[in-house]
Amino acid sequence: MPWKVTTEFSFSAAHCIKDYDGPCGRMHGHTYTVRIEAHAHQLQGSEFCPHSVMVADFKTLRWAKRDVDKGGLDHCVLNDVMPPEYETTAEMIAKFIFDRTQAKLPPGITLKVGVSESPNSWAEYWED
Numbered sequence: 227m228p229w230k231v232t233t234e235f236s237f238s239a240a241h242c243i244k245d246y247d248g249p250c251g252r253m254h255g256h257t258y259t260v261r262i263e264a265h266a267h268q269l270q271g272s273e274f275c276p277h278s279v280m281v282a283d284f285k286t287l288r289w290a291k292r293d294v295d296k297g298g299l300d301h302c303v304l305n306d307v308m309p310p311e312y313e314t315t316a317e318m319i320a321k322f323i324f325d326r327t328q329a330k331l332p333p334g335i336t337l338k339v340g341v342s343e344s345p346n347s348w349a350e351y352w353e354d
């Protein structure tokens with residue numbers, strides 16, 4: 227695919243992993259880093275720009291950094307915000323952000339979402 231954009235941002239949130247035998251099973255917080263890659267064959271307009279000049283609008287891709295009261299994930303309890311079919315592991319947060327982001331975009335854009343709880347650990351989700 228000839229076009230690719232990448233954006234990285236962070237948000238802070240609390241979570242606990244259900245039935246986890248250890249500290250991660252207790253409510254605690256992280257400043258998550260998210261990296262989203264978007265690929266496309268053609269440039270398009272966006273919800274903010276009518277001209278075909280973007281793979282995907284960074285503003286659209288970065289929705290999750292907004293405050294939870296404004297539709298994002300910042301300063302939320304992930305267990306309360308994410309539907310129960312998603313556990314709050316970095317893997318499933320990546321899938322949740324992938325699914326929500328894809329729903330905000332027109333067809334023809336391929337996404338890859340990475341989520342990190344700490345600089346040493348990343349999870350990524352994409353669909354072939």
Ligand SMILES: Nc1nc2c(c(=O)[nH]1)N=C([C@H](O)[C@H](O)COP(=O)(O)OP(=O)(O)OP(=O)(O)O)CN2
Pocket residue numbers: 243250254314315316317343344347349
């Ligand atoms: N594959 C995954 N493993 C773990 C996840 C996850 O999302 N995916 N999450 C956790 C917990 O959320 C926990 O908060 C993180 O634990 P840990 O990696 O141990 O974090 P630390 O920064 O404390 O790492 P140290 O190695 O202890 O310094 C656990 N596992």
Ligand SMILES: [Zn+2]
Pocket residue numbers: 241250254255256343
């Ligand atoms: Zn954690």
